[in-house]
Structures are given as structure tokens and as C-alpha cells.
Amino acid sequence: MNSVPVALIGCDGIGRELAQAVSRLLNSCFGVGFLEIEAGYEHFRRTGRTLDAEDLQRIRSCRGILFGATRSPRSRVAGYESPILLLRKHFDLFANIRPVKSRLKGERKMDVIIVRENIEGLYAGRERSNGPEEAVAEKVVTARNTERLARFAFEHARHLGRTRVTVVHKSNVLKLSDGMFRGICLEVGRDYPDMEVREELVDAAAYHLVRDAGRFDVILTMNMYGDILSDVAAGASDGLGFAPSLSIGPETALAEPVHGSAPDIAGKGIANPYGMVFSSCLLLERLGQEQDSRALRAAAEQAIAEAFLTPDAGGSHSTEEVLCAVEQNVRAGSRQAE
């Protein structure tokens, strides 16, 4: 058992509910310890505080991060900065992996890994107003970051036994920025002769994800496209509540489900916890706890097959009931292994 804790940053709405509930499961099944850090929009409204230097230092002392979801106001609020955007930048979490896999019975088959650039592009924060008539957002692409992201994506694909990487961009319009991203990704791909490297424009990729997802294995794409395509892929398969992600940097990794704080269902105890559970599996694996990761994934998949589902997935179970079933499956699995 590792005595260094994982930072627990639940933030708002169902993000907070699920991070807390899943951290209890990780603690009771695998002995993972947590250091809780308060952040998010509700915390800001109560206290006027966002993540400060001391919080960031405490997070740095942890061995990884379990993040819930934040509520982001739609327009600027003085003094508030989105904790997730801040953490991605502060910890240089340049790669975000978003596996979308269908497990529910039905026609909606999907097994795609989206590797999303996570700190640049339109998220670089270079947005300004030029007065009442014009606003500008700069899309930033750097060679160094694109190259390490592309290498990461091909290595990750190889590690998972995947064989096809599709670079998704819009270089027919954004010839310099997306053009540079495309050029570097295709160039790095030449170092991986075992991989079939393809490319697709982002609008067509969105269409094909809905109509013919089988053509994709690994998608390597830019920040905003990865954001949108991961919701599209989740919507075209089991749903947003199942979709996990892991943000990775040179020093640490941050597990974050793809969904947001879901104000429409917050506080009702019915949020789907599988996205948070599968995000935790990705984090455990990254932290070297491969066996725990496999045990948790198998337990969650079994609970899905046993129809322990929340209302968004057509079930009638609460978050707690689903997590209880997952926990029982973990324990039954470890008894079997003895």
C-alpha cells in the first residue's frame, strides 16, 4: 500500500458527489489515501477563493489527482479561474486520453481511444476584446508540444495493441495552425511503421463517429476538437455518464470524467458513477497499481452486465447502489483469486 495520498478535488455538483463516493470505494477496496482540496465555483462563491499557491503545492506533494467536475459560469466572473484549466496548465498535463467503449446491450458499438491535446489550441487563454465590434481568440500550436503529444499517442496506441491512428484536424481551413499539427503528427507517425496512419477532417470525423465508429481505433486530435468529439462519441455509444479520461503530464496525472457538474441532476443521488470509476482505473494503472485497476474495471463491467444502472442509462438504481454492487464484485473477485 502506498502511503502518499492522491489529491481529491471534487468541485461542483455531481463532480463533487461522484469524486467523494468513488474515493471512498478506492479507499475501502484498495487502501488508497486521499488529501481533499476544496475548489470549484460553489467554493469560490462561498469563500472568494480559487486554487492558490499553497493548494498547488499540496497537490504537487500527492501522487496523482482525482478530479470531479466544475461548474463554469458562461461569462467572465472577476477573480474566478476554472480549476480544471488551471491544473492542466500548471501541471503541464499535455495529453488527455478519452477511451469511449460501449458496454450496454444494443446496436451502438464503439471502441475508440481519443487522444486530445490538452493545454494549447483555443484553450491557450489568448483571447481578447478589441472593443465592442471585435473579439479575437488565438489558436496556439507549438512544435514541441505537438511532437510530444503525437509520440505519446503512438506509444499509447502500441502499448494497448491498437494498430490505427487517425489524425483529426481542419487544415483545409486553418492551414498554418491545424496544418502544423497535421504535419508533425504525420511525420511522427513515420517512426511507427507498425501503425496505420490516417487523417480525417473534424466535421467528417464527427459524422463518422455517429454513423460508422468502427473505422476509428485511436483518434489523435487538437484540444477543442477532442472536447467536442468525446461528447459526440459518448452520445453515440452508452452515454456521457460512462466516459472516462486521464490527463497526463511529465510529473503527475489527473483522472477526470468527460462529463460536467450536471446541475439538472445534482443533489439527487442518481448520477452515473461509471465514468468516474473508469477514470480511476486509468489513474490506478498510471500509478503502477495495474492489478487494482484490472480488478476495478472487471468489477464495474460485471455490475453493468448485471444491470446496476442509473436512470440516464435506463436503470433505476442510485449512485450508491451501483457503487455498492461494484464494491461487492471487487471483493468477490479478490476472494476468487485467493
Ligand code: NAD
Ligand atoms: P454536463 O456534462 O454536466 O451534462 C450534460 C448532460 O448529461 C446533462 O443532461 C446531465 O444530466 C447528463 N450527465 C452528465 N454526466 C452525467 C452522469 N454522470 N450521470 C447522469 N447524467 C449525466 O454538461 P453541461 O450541462 O453542459 O455542463 C454543466 C456544467 O459543467 C457547466 O458549467 C460546464 O462548464 C461544466 N463542465 C465541467 C467539466 C469538467 O469540470 N471537467 C466538463 C464538462 C462541463
Ligand code: IPM
Ligand atoms: C471537458 C470540459 C472542459 C473542457 C471544460 C469544463 C473547461 O468540457 O473536460 O471536456 O472544455 O476541456
Ligand code: MN
Ligand atoms: Mn467537454
